[in-house]
Amino acid sequence: MSEPRDFLPLSRSMLHLLLALREGDRHGYAVKKRVEELSKGVVRMGPGTLYATIQRGEEQKFIAETDQRAPLGEDQSQRRYYSLTALGTQVLVAEVERIGSLMDHARSVISGGTGG
Amino acid sequence: MTHLPPLGERLYRLLLSLYPKWFVERHGTRMVEAFREQRSEACYDGAKGRLRFGWDIGSDLVINLMRVRRRYSDTADTVTAMSNDGSKTVEVVVDGMIQDLRFAFRTLGRAPMFTLVAVLTLAIGIGSTAAIFGVVNGVLLRPLPYGQPEEVVTIWSQWIGFPKTWVSEAEYRNYLDQNQSLEDIAIWYHTTVNFTNVDNPERVSGVGASENLMEVLDVPMAAGRFFTRDEAFRADTLPAEVIVLSHEGWTRRYGRDPSIVGSSVEINGRLRTVIGVTPAGFRIPTHFGVDAVADVYFPYYLERTPVSNFPVGGGSHGRYMAGRLRDGLTVEDARRDINRVVDLRRAAGSYPAAQQFNALVSSAQDDILGAIRPALIALFGAVGFVLLIACANVANLMLARSQGRRSELAVRAALGAGRGRLVRQMLTESLVLSALGGVLGIAVALAGMQAFQALDPGNLPRIGEVSIDGTVLLFSIAMTGVTALLFGALPAIKIARGNLKPSMASRGSAGGVAREGWQGTLVALEMALAVVLVIGAGLMVQTFASLVSIDPGFDGDNVLTMAVSLPAASYPTSSEVNGFFREATRRIGEIPGVQIATATRIIPLGSQIGDWGLAVEGYQPSDGENVNGDWQIAAPGYFEAMDIPVIQGRTFNPSDDEEGAPVAIVNEALVRKYFGAQDPIGRHIFMGGDPNRGFTVVGVVGDVRHNGLTADIKRKFYIPHAQWEYGTGSPRRSMSFVVRAAASPEQLAQPIRSVIREMDPSLSIADVRTVEDVVSAAVAQPRFTVVLMGAFSLVAVLLALVGIYGVISYGVSQRTREIGLRMALGAEQDSVVALMVKRGLGMTMVGLAVGLVAAYGLTRFLSSLLYGVSPQDLMTFVTVGIGFAFVALAATYIPSRRAARVDPMRALSSD
Numbered sequence A: 001m002s003e004p005r006d007f008l009p010l011s012r013s014m015l016h017l018l019l020a021l022r023e024g025d026r027h028g029y030a031v032k033k034r035v036e037e038l039s040k041g042v043v044r045m046g047p048g049t050l051y052a053t054i055q056r057g058e059e060q061k062f063i064a065e066t067d068q069r070a071p072l073g074e075d076q077s078q079r080r081y082y083s084l085t086a087l088g089t090q091v092l093v094a095e096v097e098r099i100g101s102l103m104d105h106a107r108s109v110i111s112g113g114t115g116g
Numbered sequence B: 001m002t003h004l005p006p007l008g009e010r011l012y013r014l015l016l017s018l019y020p021k022w023f024v025e026r027h028g029t030r031m032v033e034a035f036r037e038q039r040s041e042a043c044y045d046g047a048k049g050r051l052r053f054g055w056d057i058g059s060d061l062v063i064n065l066m067r068v069r070r071r072y073s074d075t076a077d078t079v080t081a082m083s084n085d086g087s088k089t090v091e092v093v094v095d096g097m098i099q100d101l102r103f104a105f106r107t108l109g110r111a112p113m114f115t116l117v118a119v120l121t122l123a124i125g126i127g128s129t130a131a132i133f134g135v136v137n138g139v140l141l142r143p144l145p146y147g148q149p150e151e152v153v154t155i156w157s158q159w160i161g162f163p164k165t166w167v168s169e170a171e172y173r174n175y176l177d178q179n180q181s182l183e184d185i186a187i188w189y190h191t192t193v194n195f196t197n198v199d200n201p202e203r204v205s206g207v208g209a210s211e212n213l214m215e216v217l218d219v220p221m222a223a224g225r226f227f228t229r230d231e232a233f234r235a236d237t238l239p240a241e242v243i244v245l246s247h248e249g250w251t252r253r254y255g256r257d258p259s260i261v262g263s264s265v266e267i268n269g270r271l272r273t274v275i276g277v278t279p280a281g282f283r284i285p286t287h288f289g290v291d292a293v294a295d296v297y298f299p300y301y302l303e304r305t306p307v308s309n310f311p312v313g314g315g316s317h318g319r320y321m322a323g324r325l326r327d328g329l330t331v332e333d334a335r336r337d338i339n340r341v342v343d344l345r346r347a348a349g350s351y352p353a354a355q356q357f358n359a360l361v362s363s364a365q366d367d368i369l370g371a372i373r374p375a376l377i378a379l380f381g382a383v384g385f386v387l388l389i390a391c392a393n394v395a396n397l398m399l400a401r402s403q404g405r406r407s408e409l410a411v412r413a414a415l416g417a418g419r420g421r422l423v424r425q426m427l428t429e430s431l432v433l434s435a436l437g438g439v440l441g442i443a444v445a446l447a448g449m450q451a452f453q454a455l456d457p458g459n460l461p462r463i464g465e466v467s468i469d470g471t472v473l474l475f476s477i478a479m480t481g482v483t484a485l486l487f488g489a490l491p492a493i494k495i496a497r498g499n500l501k502p503s504m505a506s507r508g509s510a511g512g513v514a515r516e517g518w519q520g521t522l523v524a525l526e527m528a529l530a531v532v533l534v535i536g537a538g539l540m541v542q543t544f545a546s547l548v549s550i551d552p553g554f555d556g557d558n559v560l561t562m563a564v565s566l567p568a569a570s571y572p573t574s575s576e577v578n579g580f581f582r583e584a585t586r587r588i589g590e591i592p593g594v595q596i597a598t599a600t601r602i603i604p605l606g607s608q609i610g611d612w613g614l615a616v617e618g619y620q621p622s623d624g625e626n627v628n629g630d631w632q633i634a635a636p637g638y639f640e641a642m643d644i645p646v647i648q649g650r651t652f653n654p655s656d657d658e659e660g661a662p663v664a665i666v667n668e669a670l671v672r673k674y675f676g677a678q679d680p681i682g683r684h685i686f687m688g689g690d691p692n693r694g695f696t697v698v699g700v701v702g703d704v705r706h707n708g709l710t711a712d713i714k715r716k717f718y719i720p721h722a723q724w725e726y727g728t729g730s731p732r733r734s735m736s737f738v739v740r741a742a743a744s745p746e747q748l749a750q751p752i753r754s755v756i757r758e759m760d761p762s763l764s765i766a767d768v769r770t771v772e773d774v775v776s777a778a779v780a781q782p783r784f785t786v787v788l789m790g791a792f793s794l795v796a797v798l799l800a801l802v803g804i805y806g807v808i809s810y811g812v813s814q815r816t817r818e819i820g821l822r823m824a825l826g827a828e829q830d831s832v833v834a835l836m837v838k839r840g841l842g843m844t845m846v847g848l849a850v851g852l853v854a855a856y857g858l859t860r861f862l863s864s865l866l867y868g869v870s871p872q873d874l875m876t877f878v879t880v881g882i883g884f885a886f887v888a889l890a891a892t893y894i895p896s897r898r899a900a901r902v903d904p905m906r907a908l909s910s911d
Helices: A012-022 A028-038 A047-059 A086-112 B007-016 B021-039 B046-071 B085-110 B112-141 B169-178 B213-217 B229-237 B247-254 B331-347 B364-369 B373-404 B406-414 B419-454 B470-497 B501-505 B513-548 B574-589 B668-675 B721-728 B745-759 B771-778 B780-814 B816-824 B829-865 B874-900 B904-909
Strands: A063-065 A081-084 B152-159 B162-165 B182-195 B202-209 B242-245 B264-267 B270-277 B296-299 B317-325 B358-363 B559-565 B594-600 B611-616 B628-634 B646-649 B663-667 B684-687 B694-701 B716-720 B734-741 B765-770
Touching: A012 A028, A012 A047, A012 A063, A012 A081, A012 A086, A028 A047, A028 B021, A047 A063, A047 A081, A047 B021, A047 B046, A081 A086, B007 B021, B007 B046, B007 B419, B021 B046, B046 B085, B046 B419, B085 B112, B085 B419, B112 B373, B112 B419, B112 B470, B112 B780, B152 B331, B152 B364, B169 B182, B169 B317, B169 B331, B182 B213, B182 B264, B182 B296, B182 B559, B202 B559, B202 B765, B213 B317, B229 B296, B242 B247, B317 B331, B331 B358, B358 B364, B373 B406, B373 B419, B373 B470, B373 B513, B373 B780, B373 B829, B406 B419, B419 B470, B513 B780, B513 B829, B513 B874, B559 B745, B559 B771, B574 B594, B574 B721, B574 B734, B574 B745, B594 B628, B628 B721, B663 B668, B668 B694, B668 B716, B694 B716, B716 B721, B734 B745, B745 B765, B765 B771, B771 B780, B780 B816, B780 B829, B780 B874, B816 B829, B816 B904, B829 B874
Parallel strands: B202 B296, B242 B270, B628 B716, B663 B694
Antiparallel strands: A063 A081, B152 B162, B152 B317, B152 B358, B182 B202, B182 B317, B242 B296, B264 B270, B559 B734, B559 B765, B594 B734, B611 B628, B611 B684, B646 B694, B663 B716, B684 B694
16 A cells, blocks of 8 residues: 555646645536636646646546536536545645645745755 | 538647547547637637647647656556656656756747747648648558559550540450450440439439459449349340449438348339449549549440450440459569550451550559649649748748857856757757647648648549548658758757857857858758749649640530430430430520520530541542541531531531431541542541441531540541431430520529420439530649649748848848948948848859759659640740849848948947
8 A cells, every 4th residue: 555655746737636626526627727716827737737637646546536417407418527535635635744844944944044 | 511620629639649549538528628618718819819829738738748658658558657667767768858848838938939930831831741741642642442452454445546545345355365464354334324213313424344343353342242244144135134333322312221232223214123332432443533433333244255256446445444463463464465465466457557556554553543643743742842941941040049049058058958958958949849830730731631622623533532641640740750850950960069158258249151051051942942843833834824725626605514315215216316305405595595505415525535437438548547537416506506617518407307418517637637638528428437327528617626625636527416326326315405605604504404304304414514614624633733833832932032031131130240340430331231132142042043953853754744835944944033033132132221221339339
């Protein structure tokens, strides 16, 4: 059984994918919209990036397809919804912690001015 | 066509096929959806937005394609990522490449103008090349739809005045019996038949074929079977009981109803059983490049033993043949073998020496595609030139840019980037540029192919099969890679060779000879290529001009024609046939707007016409000479309607009917040959040499070009329609109405149809067209070549001009200091301009000279496409040479003038 840590660091698009799904199940294009919203347009995911990341996330068992389908009356029969798995949540938490401690370290270096 | 998704989306779908198959199956539709939704986002509005969209999608596609392809490198169905150690090094390299790619996209994105120009230039080059390659691939490279198509040969006859013509039944039986090179030979003829069930009467193209046709061509049936020898034998004496439908006929008439096999259809007034359907795309060798593919096949029976009495001259020629080579034999073997058989016949006196009879044996592939091959190869060459010019232009742009980036590169080198790494970076940039150019180029190719098909290349065989398929896509990708190397290598080599250090210090000073050397060479190359193209196009334009200026011998303006064929079942005798056409032309003549209504056997230039043996009063044929003339049938008013000049005597009138004395009209060529200086009027010609079938010559008319605008004019005689039975023993049931209108003949089509339908609702009408269309179709292929050649050379000239202009402008901007200095030292403005022009003209003149010499060597490959102009036509060379000199002068002068406007003070103070 692999540890969540073994997967770190995550690629930028993977991190954003997991973050977007942390809020709730979404279909592919909604992930993209949400990521762009969260990053205020800095991170843009084209169709290629989006589905390559989703594919990778599924393979690594971070995310899984849900049974959920688009609401009735909407012609979205083709849409697939994805949700975060337990492993995905753990990996996301671990990655955020890793970045957090990296940031802590970086801040202390900058403000503390410790020379080499 | 209207329900197709927009071009961009189609292109995107096409490119998705580069992803692993399983990936596309899993995510493809959603990726296209995401593509569509992203396209509709507000930030991509407008022309600029569209460009940005293309850029974003393009880079997203390429980068992730690399990523996905790497991750699942043993493409198949292994969805698990590979993690074994052996692949680690690969991953490192690929990761480096991805990094390079990202960097390339970023730097190119920062120079949008440069990127735009380079990508567009490449797109034009790659796109037009891919489009023409698609056509070449679909038409020339793809094998014919036969089993082992290289073993299929066609056999035609050839004799004096007939470079390629039909074979006869006697010849078929003779070849079949005597040859030692062919496994078997099939024979067939073309005909037209009427579907006569009243709810959907239609006249369609049919083929009578020997029962072994599908075996010789080695084609399995799509449904049912082909004829048996027994069925063919029975059809020899009675009307055929069984027919085979072509895939086209099956689709068009019966909507691919599988139950059609075994059921009965009514053809020519008789019920016949459909026993099979030929596969999709199947055509007999003579039906490539013609509009009317056979809908119906009939059995056609011939004995397989030699005829006991081989007729002199081979007998009546009107059949086609194809054979299959025996194992291990070549077309050349068959050619020798068949002509050995002909020699035997000649030795037996069957072919008089004067006839110069030969059998023409060629591979089916050459036979079918031989005529179009030179034009397509010439176009392919032309488009390759366009691509080279585009590459040269982009290479120049890259050179100029790398010059401007020398300090950036120097900084990166100083920071430890190895030379190899920088070279790789340059190559990656050129790869990205050409990949984008390639992607856009495929869009250009898609659009180009549609235009190509719309342009109607004039009986181009298999044009319908042309599409962008895997091969074309692969070709485009390969071409993109080669292109990237072609224009990326130069700047990369320069970096690899160059000493980067000094460039940090010296910016904007005179670049030195080396750079101008490279750029000058590229400009000269572009110039040379463009000159060759324009000369080629010039020759084609003159060819086209000479073709359209040929006088066909008639005036088809405002003439409408349509063909009908009366079924023998309901029009058994001559008087019924003649009565129908007399009444029909009378009624059509009463339609308002009709000036003359008449009929003829075959419209000139509409299809080929063959000859009929004759005896001519007062003409003594030399030993073994064939006396004959092309046979044409005309109703009264035909010569007037077609405006064929009467040289002597009179034309046909209504009293030249069954009751009247048999009369004929001959053309000038026949008079020249058989009457010489004697007066032909009042003399007699005898059809088939039969003394009981004599016709009095009452008129001489001008020669008409019937078998093609450039084909030899042959001897011809005209017989009144009503008297045809007297000459041959049976009436002529298939005729074309010829209707001269006061104006806009197309509008008469409907009223004429109504008249015919009133007279006989079961009759089907075919080939409704104006004679003008017929004539225009005769020059469709040269028109097509000239339009494309013209377009390509225009693009070439524009690209070359942009190249020249760009290099001169760049030179001027690089020499600002030098110019400023010269002017500060007192040089006149004029002399500064002259200096720049001189430098520019130097390289263009070298290009011009090289181009003229190259064209002189290359145009002879065009000679088979040319008419009325020599491949080395002096006027064309001189005109193009002078024209180019002026154009090059303008392209150098305009940017050079800017040099004179340099303010010396500012130029010198700039760093």
